[in-house]
Amino acid sequence: MNGQLIIVGLGPGPQNWVTPAASEAVGEADVVLGYAPYVNRLTPRTGQIFEASDNREELARAERALELAASGQRVVVVSGGDPGVFAMAAAVYEAVEKNPVSASSVDIRVEPGVTAMLAAAARIGAPLGHDFCAISLSDNLKSWATIERRLRLAAEADFVIALYNPASKARPEQIKKAFEILATVLPSETIVVFARAVGRADEDVDVTTLGRAADALCDMRTLVMIGSRATRKVQSADGRSWVYTPRSERER
Amino acid sequence: MNGQLIIVGLGPGPQNWVTPAASEAVGEADVVLGYAPYVNRLTPRTGQIFEASDNREELARAERALELAASGQRVVVVSGGDPGVFAMAAAVYEAVEKNPVSASSVDIRVEPGVTAMLAAAARIGAPLGHDFCAISLSDNLKSWATIERRLRLAAEADFVIALYNPASKARPEQIKKAFEILATVLPSETIVVFARAVGRADEDVDVTTLGRAADALCDMRTLVMIGSRATRKVQSADGRSWVYTPRSERER
Numbered sequence: 001m002n003g004q005l006i007i008v009g010l011g012p013g014p015q016n017w018v019t020p021a022a023s024e025a026v027g028e029a030d031v032v033l034g035y036a037p038y039v040n041r042l043t044p045r046t047g048q049i050f051e052a053s054d055n056r057e058e059l060a061r062a063e064r065a066l067e068l069a070a071s072g073q074r075v076v077v078v079s080g081g082d083p084g085v086f087a088m089a090a091a092v093y094e095a096v097e098k099n100p101v102s103a104s105s106v107d108i109r110v111e112p113g114v115t116a117m118l119a120a121a122a123r124i125g126a127p128l129g130h131d132f133c134a135i136s137l138s139d140n141l142k143s144w145a146t147i148e149r150r151l152r153l154a155a156e157a158d159f160v161i162a163l164y165n166p167a168s169k170a171r172p173e174q175i176k177k178a179f180e181i182l183a184t185v186l187p188s189e190t191i192v193v194f195a196r197a198v199g200r201a202d203e204d205v206d207v208t209t210l211g212r213a214a215d216a217l218c219d220m221r222t223l224v225m226i227g228s229r230a231t232r233k234v235q236s237a238d239g240r241s242w243v244y245t246p247r248s249e250r251e252r
Numbered sequence: 253m254n255g256q257l258i259i260v261g262l263g264p265g266p267q268n269w270v271t272p273a274a275s276e277a278v279g280e281a282d283v284v285l286g287y288a289p290y291v292n293r294l295t296p297r298t299g300q301i302f303e304a305s306d307n308r309e310e311l312a313r314a315e316r317a318l319e320l321a322a323s324g325q326r327v328v329v330v331s332g333g334d335p336g337v338f339a340m341a342a343a344v345y346e347a348v349e350k351n352p353v354s355a356s357s358v359d360i361r362v363e364p365g366v367t368a369m370l371a372a373a374a375r376i377g378a379p380l381g382h383d384f385c386a387i388s389l390s391d392n393l394k395s396w397a398t399i400e401r402r403l404r405l406a407a408e409a410d411f412v413i414a415l416y417n418p419a420s421k422a423r424p425e426q427i428k429k430a431f432e433i434l435a436t437v438l439p440s441e442t443i444v445v446f447a448r449a450v451g452r453a454d455e456d457v458d459v460t461t462l463g464r465a466a467d468a469l470c471d472m473r474t475l476v477m478i479g480s481r482a483t484r485k486v487q488s489a490d491g492r493s494w495v496y497t498p499r500s501e502r503e504r
Contacts, residue, residue, distance in 0.1 A: 007378075009370075016276065019366065021268040058499070082366075084373040086499070090381025093486050093496035103488035110374035114271065114334075114364045118261075121336040122362035126259075129342025130394075131402055133385035133411055141500035142382075150383055150409045157405035158398075159385055234345050236355035244345035247310070247338070248393035 003069035003106045007089045009082040009113020010038055013199035017119065022111045026076055033065050034078035034088070042078070058088060062095035070102040082115035086136045086164050117162035120195030120223040123205050125234070125242030127193060127225050130249070132160035137167070137174055144174070148181055155185035160231060160245055163224040175224065176214045182226055183210055191227035191243055194218055207233070207243055255321035255358045259341045261334040261365020262290055265451035269371065274363045278328055285317050286330035286340070294330070310340060314347035322354045334367035338388045338416050369414035372447030372475040375457050377486070377494030379445060379477050382501070384412035389419070389426055396426070400433055407437035412483060412497055415476040427476065428466045434478055435462055443479035443495055446470055459485070459495055 006025045011017035026032060026042055033039070036052035044050050053061050061077065069075040079087035089110045096103040121128045133154050139147060154161050161182070166175045182190075188211030196204045196218070208216055210226065218224060231245040258277045263269035278284060278294060285291070288304035296302045305313050313329065321327040331339035341362045348355040373380045385406050391399060406413050413434070418427045434442075440463030448456045448470065460468055462478065470476060483497040 011271070014273075016273040017271050017364070019263070019269050019271055021266075024268065082370045082374075084370060084378045084380045086381070089374070089378035090496050090499045093378050093381075093494055094498055096488060096494070097486040100487055101489040103492075104490040106488070108488075108494070110378065112269070112366045112370040112374040114366060115370060118334045118336060118364040118367060122334075122341070122364040126336045126341035126345050126362065128336045128386075129338070129345075131385070131387045133383070133406070133409075134380075135383045143501070146410075146501060150411070153405045153409035154385070157385075157402045157409075159402070234349040235352055236348060236358070236360075237352040238356040240355075242345055242348070242360070244342050244349075246346060247342045249395070249398060 003072045004074045005065055005069035005077070005092065005106050005108045006075070006111055007077045007079065007083040007092050008111040010041060010078050010080055011114040012081055012116055012119040017114050017199060019111070019113060022113060025111050026078065028074060029076035030073040031068050032076045032078060033061055038078045038080050058091040059094060062088065062091040063099070065092065066095045066099065066102050066106065069106045082113040083110055084112065085115045085134065116164065116198065116223045117225065119198045120193065120205070120225060123195060123198055124193050124207065126244040127160055127227060127231055128245065129247050130160065130228060130230060130245040132162060134162045134164060136164045137178060138165040139171070139174070147178070151178055151181045152185060155182050158228045160228045161226040163226070165220065166222055166224045167218050168220050175218055179210060179213045186210055186226070187229070190229070191231045191233065193225040193243060194222055195225065196222045198223065255324045256326045257317055257321035257329070257344065257358050257360045258327070258363055259329045259331065259335040259344050260363040262293060262330050262332055263366040264333055264368055264371040265449070269366050269451060271363070271365060274365060277363050278330070280326060281328035282325040283320050284328045284330060285313055290330045290332050310343040311346060314340065314343040315351070317344065318347045318351065318354050318358065321358045334365040335362055336364065337367045337386065368416065368450065368475045369477065371450045372445065372457070372477060375447060375450055376445050376459065378496040379412055379479060379483055380414070381497040381499050382412065382480060382482060384414060386414045386416060388416045389430060390417040391423070391426070403430055403433045404437060407434050410480045412480045413478040415478070417472065418474055418476045419470050420472050427470055431462060431465045438462055438478070439481070442481070443483045443485065445477040445495060446474055447477070448474045450475065
């Protein structure tokens with residue numbers, strides 16, 4: 001039997017945001033690999049092997065997964081959110097590129113999921129209702145100069161900007177630098193959303209402005225969204241409010 | 253009882269890409285509204301009312317949904333993909349903005365879904381593995397000048413670019429203009445993916461280059477992805493190929 005390697009997105013957290021296709025792939029796997037917090041969301045069935053590993057070991061995990069699949073096993077690699085967005089799918093294709101022979105006759109495919117920015121947007125309203133971009137703020141894999149340039153161009157393009165990996169213990173201050181760069185282009189009243197741990201018990205979503213954003217706390221589990229010039233708050237008459245970006249630039 | 257209005261994403265097509273949360277919301281609704289092709293994917297249970305309407309009537313549909321919810325009903329508005337991405341969620345908050353009184357005491361929320369670019373990316377490999385943007389090419393709701401400017405800035409930022417609504421019967425030629433603009437910044441060998449009807453029976457995914465993209469056919473059901481300078485093909489030793497964007501800009 002040919003091996004199988006499916007890279008599966010588990011969504012932002014809750015089980016009811018996991019697609020049936022993703023659940024089915026996990027259920028049928030012989031081996032499930034992934035970063036420990038994602039693997040730990042799942043319950044192995046009898047005979048199934050779970051291998052949890054560290055966040056920094058993405059390529060090694062991908063190579064291990066490919067090797068297991070090449071030996072004929074049904075292998076699943078899990079990511080949080082969508083596996084194609086700053087996650088394991090690209091790592092697996094890097095492994096294929098490094099070792100095209102091991103990929104021979106392995107059935108490789110990706111099962112999409114709900115990525116963090118979609119869940120964060122859903123919680124606060126509809127900030128991604130117009131053109132937008134997604135930037136990872138981690139400079140482990142690219143230069144800070146590239147990040148700065150992209151932030152500036154994204155603000156000039158008036159995209160809504162979703163920032164993945166906005167901060168970690170190793171780099172708590174970069175998000176403030178990012179806000180400073182954006183503030184050279186965007187008005188200080190631009191809406192900024194901090195969406196932390198969306199879908200989890202400790203979910204916390206805050207809305208502020210670019211002028212005040214530097215004071216907000218964020219960590220690896222936070223998704224930051226910076227509005228476009230059109231992004232705004234809307235209120236119901238009983239005082240609840242949401243953030244949205246109109247579909248039309250003409251209705252500003 | 254207070255009314256409820258849930259804007260639900262049904263994903264790109266197949267039932268196994270619909271989240272359990274989305275299915276549950278639809279199942280519990282008194283009334284389901286949406287563009288006919290999305291409503292027609294669902295089967296009403298006894299006593300449930302389905303209202304299908306035309307694509308161009310988004311704001312009218314949102315206002316109707318809000319009115320029904322204000323009268324105490326449990327209302328679901330369905331979108332394909334994710335409702336927050338160029339879809340009904342922003343239209344509903346526009347309706348709230350126009351009529352804040354009708355939104356009073358209505359429980360309004362969004363159920364996220366798998367948006368088209370994630371499904372298209374999954375089918376071809378991992379083209380969204382690095383920074384990317386999403387642009388709707390429809391100029392019904394914004395000026396063509398804005399679209400041109402965003403395309404140029406996105407190419408300068410070296411984002412992978414996902415184009416929603418790349419063509420319709422009314423505007424079959426704009427996608428060619430878009431490719432011309434991108435070609436002023438990006439090399440002609442830049443990878444372009446045409447992902448048509450992903451997840452449906454007539455799914456068709458083609459990979460070409462920016463230099464040859466103008467010859468490809470696309471329509472309203474196509475998602476077009478233009479690679480960054482780092483996006484490339486990878487092949488297994490037995491000749492299958494995928495498209496991916498490395499996570500790291502240093503590994504080019």
